[in-house]
Structure formats: structure tokens, C-alpha cells
Amino acid sequence: MNKKLLLLPGDGIGPEIIAEVRKLIGWINEHTDLTIDTEEDYFGGAAIDQYGVPLRDETLEVARKSDAILMGAVGGPKWDNVDYSIRPEAGLLKIRKQLDLFANLRPAIVFDALIDASSLKPEIVKGLDILIVRELTGGVYFGEPRGIEDLGNGERRGVNTQVYTTSEIRRVGKVAFEIAQKRQGKVTSCEKANVMESGKLWREEITRLHGESYSDVTLEHMYADNAAMQLCRRPSQFDVIVTDNLFGDILSDEAAMLTGSLGMLPSAALGAPGSPGLYEPVHGSAPDIAGQGIANPLATILSFAMLLKYSLDSVELGDKIEAAVQSVLAEGLRTADIMVEGCKKVSTVEMGDAVIAALKA
Amino acid sequence: MNKKLLLLPGDGIGPEIIAEVRKLIGWINEHTDLTIDTEEDYFGGAAIDQYGVPLRDETLEVARKSDAILMGAVGGPKWDNVDYSIRPEAGLLKIRKQLDLFANLRPAIVFDALIDASSLKPEIVKGLDILIVRELTGGVYFGEPRGIEDLGNGERRGVNTQVYTTSEIRRVGKVAFEIAQKRQGKVTSCEKANVMESGKLWREEITRLHGESYSDVTLEHMYADNAAMQLCRRPSQFDVIVTDNLFGDILSDEAAMLTGSLGMLPSAALGAPGSPGLYEPVHGSAPDIAGQGIANPLATILSFAMLLKYSLDSVELGDKIEAAVQSVLAEGLRTADIMVEGCKKVSTVEMGDAVIAALKA
Ligand SMILES: [Mg+2]
Ligand SMILES: [Mg+2]
Numbered sequence: 265m266n267k268k269l270l271l272l273p274g275d276g277i278g279p280e281i282i283a284e285v286r287k288l289i290g291w292i293n294e295h296t297d298l299t300i301d302t303e304e305d306y307f308g309g310a311a312i313d314q315y316g317v318p319l320r321d322e323t324l325e326v327a328r329k330s331d332a333i334l335m336g337a338v339g340g341p342k343w344d345n346v347d348y349s350i351r352p353e354a355g356l357l358k359i360r361k362q363l364d365l366f367a368n369l370r371p372a373i374v375f376d377a378l379i380d381a382s383s384l385k386p387e388i389v390k391g392l393d394i395l396i397v398r399e400l401t402g403g404v405y406f407g408e409p410r411g412i413e414d415l416g417n418g419e420r421r422g423v424n425t426q427v428y429t430t431s432e433i434r435r436v437g438k439v440a441f442e443i444a445q446k447r448q449g450k451v452t453s454c455e456k457a458n459v460m461e462s463g464k465l466w467r468e469e470i471t472r473l474h475g476e477s478y479s480d481v482t483l484e485h486m487y488a489d490n491a492a493m494q495l496c497r498r499p500s501q502f503d504v505i506v507t508d509n510l511f512g513d514i515l516s517d518e519a520a521m522l523t524g525s526l527g528m529l530p531s532a533a534l535g536a537p538g539s540p541g542l543y544e545p546v547h548g549s550a551p552d553i554a555g556q557g558i559a560n561p562l563a564t565i566l567s568f569a570m571l572l573k574y575s576l577d578s579v580e581l582g583d584k585i586e587a588a589v590q591s592v593l594a595e596g597l598r599t600a601d602i603m604v605e606g607c608k609k610v611s612t613v614e615m616g617d618a619v620i621a622a623l624k625a
Numbered sequence: 626m627n628k629k630l631l632l633l634p635g636d637g638i639g640p641e642i643i644a645e646v647r648k649l650i651g652w653i654n655e656h657t658d659l660t661i662d663t664e665e666d667y668f669g670g671a672a673i674d675q676y677g678v679p680l681r682d683e684t685l686e687v688a689r690k691s692d693a694i695l696m697g698a699v700g701g702p703k704w705d706n707v708d709y710s711i712r713p714e715a716g717l718l719k720i721r722k723q724l725d726l727f728a729n730l731r732p733a734i735v736f737d738a739l740i741d742a743s744s745l746k747p748e749i750v751k752g753l754d755i756l757i758v759r760e761l762t763g764g765v766y767f768g769e770p771r772g773i774e775d776l777g778n779g780e781r782r783g784v785n786t787q788v789y790t791t792s793e794i795r796r797v798g799k800v801a802f803e804i805a806q807k808r809q810g811k812v813t814s815c816e817k818a819n820v821m822e823s824g825k826l827w828r829e830e831i832t833r834l835h836g837e838s839y840s841d842v843t844l845e846h847m848y849a850d851n852a853a854m855q856l857c858r859r860p861s862q863f864d865v866i867v868t869d870n871l872f873g874d875i876l877s878d879e880a881a882m883l884t885g886s887l888g889m890l891p892s893a894a895l896g897a898p899g900s901p902g903l904y905e906p907v908h909g910s911a912p913d914i915a916g917q918g919i920a921n922p923l924a925t926i927l928s929f930a931m932l933l934k935y936s937l938d939s940v941e942l943g944d945k946i947e948a949a950v951q952s953v954l955a956e957g958l959r960t961a962d963i964m965v966e967g968c969k970k971v972s973t974v975e976m977g978d979a980v981i982a983a984l985k986a
Contacts, residue, residue: 383746383858385744419791420826422790422824424787425787426786431780459766461773465783492878493881494882495879496744497882497885514849520854
């Protein structure tokens with residue numbers, strides 16, 4: 265089976281961490297039935313330097329024809345003063361919009377070996393494995409009308425519009441239900457239906473979709489403020505959470521912080537079935553440590569494992585890579601960012617090598 | 626000094642827990658310069674039974690002429706099927722609206738004696754004392770236009786409007802800055818100014834207000850999603866948080882859950898300076914244990930301590946009551962809801978008596 269993958273290393277530590285995935289791809293091409301053909305291009309600040317824009321149309325065309333895209337990281341102080349419309353982050357917004365990536369997948373996973381990094385008690389977060397599915401292209405961050413209006417009497421008025429349609433809710437709901445079918449089979453849908461009509465519509469449409477096609481999945485509704493509480497109180501009650509852009513922004517970050525290891529977390533943005541998904545680590549480009557060979561490649565490697573599962577139909581291989589990551593952590597290997605006493609500090613390259621060694625084992 | 630206080634015990638355990646505050650008032654009237662004259666009325670379900678409405682206009686008139694109002698709790702299964710417009714909770718919404726109580730004060734306090742109740746590690750929450758000031762009458766829960774529209778092609782569209790004006794932001798900002806002056810002198814203002822114009826206006830107006838009148842307070846701005854993370858990671862970095870209705874709804878519940886003891890938390894809703902404030906415990910009416918004499922009166926006693934500080938100008942007395950609560954907890958007294966091995970289980974009345982005994986000590 266041949267698949268096409270576009271690599272966008274980006275800025276800062278991006279190239280170093282993507283290099284470790286390139287090694288993994290080499291191993292996969294040599295040892296499995298899957299063959300991954302890669303292309304690669306500049307993106308973000310690197311693309312500004314090279315082409316004058318953070319994402320050129322040629323890159324976007326390659327992205328469209330790929331099965332998936334893996335990104336490193338974008339941005340850095342070098343491009344802080346470029347025009348707002350061509351700043352590195354604008355490249356990310358553009359690719360999401362152009363590929364219509366409406367479902368953001370944000371796992372919150374606690375690795376046994378890193379359990380002490382959490383600010384929560386070990387017995388509360390042990391084995392934690394939550395997936396938050398956040399609607400990414402609608403809601404109050406995009407709704408019209410919006411703006412700040414001068415009322416003339418020394419008063420101003422700031423307005424944003426929270427808006428969702430049936431089809432926007434259903435398409436992200438489908439993503440959540442179908443992922444839950446491959447996990448623990450439970451979806452918690454979060455909104456504020458008690459005080460917001462957009463939340464009432466969200467609840468009704470998710471309920472209808474569930475009844476039509478996904479009655480094998482357990483569906484639970486929870487107000488978003490209660491979800492913020494429950495994530496803190498007993499996070500293990502959750503499997504998949506599906507929620508809108510605003511609540512998802514907040515709940516996915518809270519859930520990520522439960523793990524205590526932001527530098528370990530992968531993410532994905534998916535569009536319609538069959539269209540290419542975009543995968544990237546949650547952490548940033550860390551310009552302060554770029555080029556030193558000490559960056560942690562595991563969040564990118566885990567993003568690649570998600571990519572194998574969700575975009576390349578290779579669930580088993582994705583699971584295998586996740587198990588390899590668990591195993592190198594259990595052996596006590598740590599990059600500088602997650603180093604604790606009694607473990608062995610390794611470089612970016614050594615960590616990548618260790619994951620491959622664990623795959624072979 | 627004579628002050629007028631309206632007591633609204635309400636439903637469920639409300640009358641039992643308010644009775645313990647009545648004892649405290651008796652003690653204050655006898656032993657301090659402050660004299661508190663109380664009136665009392667039915668409210669919520671009890672008022673529906675008595676008057677046919679959850680809040681009658683006569684009660685509201687007495688409330689307007691009082692210095693403060695202390696509520697027990699409202700609601701219960703008995704009134705689940707009454708009309709939406711006269712349900713017990715409608716009385717609460719009405720009194721808030723009629724008294725224009727725009728600032729909701731939600732403390733998150735960890736008592737040393739109850740530190741193990743938190744799902745966070747003791748070293749993370751030890752000594753925690755955060756106050757969240759939430760805007761309560763504006764924003765997306767009240768903005769127009771709102772509703773669900775049928776688009777005719779099988780599609781529906783749900784809309785809510787997030788809207789804030791200069792004066793709405795400034796008045797709640799003032800409350801936060803003035804409280805911070807009496808606490809640790811730090812305000813963290815939370816919004817999503819990066820993606821919402823209403824948040825941009827919020828940040829600009831808070832910054833302007835700070836520069837005009839409160840430069841002795843340290844002001845920090847934080848995106849609401851980052852605040853949700855930071856509450857989990859290192860909550861002790863916060864003193865006062867000021868935020869809008871929606872973000873405040875979520876962050877105040879998350880912060881409350883950090884303490885692990887929801888049954889211990891007081892709250893206040895304040896209006897313009899000089900107008901009466903409304904105080905109530907965060908917990909509900911707990912109809913399942915009503916009338917058994919086992920309810921925990923401490924959240925109501927702590928709400929009364931807030932009332933003394935913020936509405937009756939008696940900061941010292943409020944502090945004294947808070948210290949008395951700390952002391953009975955340190956002695957190991959516990960009502961059933963917070964009982965743990967090695968402590969002494971007491972009734973509602975015994976707990977109230979113990980607080981008064983600690984006041985005398
Ligand atoms: Mg976020
Ligand atoms: Mg809430």
C-alpha cells in the first residue's frame with residue numbers, strides 16, 4: 265500500500281523533531297507492507313524567508329494531493345514584526361481553512377512513567393486517556409456580525425456571534441462517534457444548552473445523530489462548566505468529549521494540563537472523510553533550544569502515530585509506535601524537558617533511535 | 626451601628642443552615658458594637674407553596690431596603706413540574722436582575738484541615754485562596770439576537786450574541802480592583818482578546834481603568850484557555866480573577882473543584898456600591914437530607930462572613946468568623962458530608978455551636 269505524506273518541518277525545533285519521524289518512515293518502508301512516499305516543503309517563518317509568504321499555493325496543492333500532512337512547529341521572535349497577514353501562524357490558519365479541517369483531535373494521555381509530572385494525585389490520573397474532539401472552524405471565533413463599535417457617548421460595544429448549523433454540528437459529531445467506536449465507546453457532548461440556544465441546537469442535533477446511526481455508543485450530555493469541574497475531579501470518567509470551538513479551546517487545554525506533560529501531547533485536525541488530515545505536536549517551536557539537539561521528539565512521533573491511525577488506515581502500526589514510546593519512557597530515557605532524577609538524559613536523536621529500537625524488539 | 630439583613634432560608638436544607646447563622650447574629654448583637662436587625666421571608670419553592678410565586682414583590686421591596694440578603698438554597702423535586710416562569714430558580718434570577726447584581730464573587734479556598742479532599746497534590750493547593758469575580762448580567766447568556774432558526778432545507782441555525790459595553794466592563798472591573806486592594810493586590814483579567822473583539826474591548830477597558838485609578842494593583846492579562854490550564858498547574862499564582870459571564874461560569878467552577886470541598890464554598894452577588902448584596906452557599910438545597918439535622922452549615926456561615934465584609938463594613942468580624950471556621954475544622958469536627966476517619970462527626974446544630982464557641986475563645 266502506497267501513501268503520500270507531506271512533511272512541513274517549519275521553524276525552531278521543527279526540523280529536528282521531524283527528522284526523527286523521517287527515520288521512523290524509513291523503518292516502516294523497509295519493514296512493513298506500507299510504503300510512505302514523502303514530500304517536504306518550507307512552512308511558517310522558514311517559508312517567509314524562502315518565499316515571502318508562510319504558506320505558498322504550491323505547498324497547498326501538494327497538501328491537497330497527499331493522504332496526510334505532518335507539521336513540526338511554526339513561529340519565532342525572528343518573525344514577530346512581519347505583517348499580521350503573513351506572520352507564520354497565518355500559514356497554519358490558511359492550511360486549516362483551505363483543507364476545511366473542522367475537527368480538532370486533542371488527546372490527553374498520562375504515561376505511567378510520567379505520572380508524577382501531573383499536579384493531580386497519581387491515583388486520579390493513572391491510565392488517563394481522554395480524546396477531545398473540538399469543532400474548529402465555526403462558533404464564536406468566526407461568527408458574524410463581530411467588531412467593536414463606538415457608541416459616541418464615551419461608550420464602546422464589543423460584539424461576537426456564536427453560531428452553529430445542523431450540518432456543522434453533525435459532521436463533527438460523526439467524527440466523535442466513529443472514534444469512540446474504536447475506543448471505549450463513550451461520547452460526552454458538552455455545551456450550555458441551559459442558557460444558550462446554540463447549545464440547545466447542539467444537544468438536539470447530537471442526540472438525533474446518535475439515535476440515527478450510533479446507538480452502539482454511549483452518549484452523555486454535560487454542561488461545559490460541569491465538564492471543567494469533572495475533568496478536575498474524576499477525569500477517568502471521560503472517553504471522547506465532543507464540543508464546540510470555544511468550549512473545546514478551554515476544555516482541551518485543561519485536559520492537556522491534567523497530564524502535566526504538555527511537551528508529550530500530539531494533535532490532529534481532520535476534514536471530511538477521505539480528505540488529508542493535518543497532524544502536529546501541541547508544543548511550540550521553542551526557538552530558545554532550536555539547533556541544540558535536545559528537543560523532545562515524542563509529541564511529534566505520537567502525532568505521526570495518530571496520522572497512521574486516522575489518515576493512513578494503519579491502526580496497528582500506530583498502536584505499535586505508541587507502545588514503543590511507552591516502552592522507552594519505562595526504560596527511563598528522558599529528554600531534558602522531562603528529565604527527573606534517576607532517569608537517563610538523552611538527545612533528540614538518541615530518543616528517536618530508542619523508539620526505533622523498541623519497535624524492533 | 627445598626628444594619629438591616631433579609632434572611633431567605635428557601636428550601637430543603639436552607640432553613641436548617643440559616644438557623645445557624647441566626648445564632649451567630651444573636652451572638653454579634655450581644656457581644657459587638659454591630660447590631661443586625663433581621664427580617665425573614667419565604668423564597669423559592671417555599672414561596673410558591675405560600676404565595677404562588679417564588680419571589681413576591683413585597684419580599685423584593687424589603688430586599689431593596691436592606692443592607693444585604695442572605696439566602697439558604699432553593700428548589701427541589703416537589704417543584705420540578707411547576708411552570709418554567711415560576712419555578713424556584715426563577716426567583717433567584719429575578720432578585721439578581723431586579724437588584725442589578727452584576728458581580729458574582731466566587732472564592733476558592735482550601736482549608737488546611739480539608740486539604741486531602743482535593744484531587745490535586747497537597748503541595749499544589751496548600752493555602753489556596755483565589756477570588757473569582759464573574760460578570761453576571763451581560764455577555765452571551767443575555768445578548769440579542771438569539772434563538773434557533775429553521776433554514777428550510779433540513780438545516781437549523783442556533784445563534785447567541787456575546788456583547789459587552791464599556792460601562793459593563795468598567796463596573797465589574799472596579800469591583801475586582803477594589804477587592805484586590807484589600808487582598809494580595811493582584812488582578813488577573815481573562816478573555817480571548819486574540820480571537821474575539823468583545824475580549825479585545827474587555828482587555829482595553831480593564832487596562833484603561835487600571836491606569837486611571839488602580840495602579841497600586843498588579844494587573845495581568847491571561848487568555849481564558851490558558852487560565853483553565855494555569856488553575857490546574859499552579860493555582861497559587863492567582864489572587865483575584867476578573868472575567869466575563871461565560872468564562873467566569875467555567876473558571877469559577879473549575880477553581881471551586883480544585884478545593885475538593887464544594888459543600889464549603891460561599892458566594893456573593895454585588896451591585897452598585899451602596900446597594901444590597903446577595904450572599905448564598907454554592908451548594909444546593911439537598912432535599913435528600915433536608916430535615917435530618919445533618920447538613921453542613923459552614924458554607925452559609927462563610928457566606929455570612931463575606932456579607933459582613935463586603936456589605937456591612939465589618940471586615941474584622943468577617944475575618945474572625947472565618948478564623949473560627951478554620952479552628953473548628955482543625956479541631957477535627959466534621960458534618961457527614963466532609964467526614965473522614967479520625968475526625969468527630971457532628972450535627973448541623975453542633976457545628977454551629979462549635980463556631981460560636983470558637984468565636985468566644
Ligand atoms: Mg486553547
Ligand atoms: Mg458554572
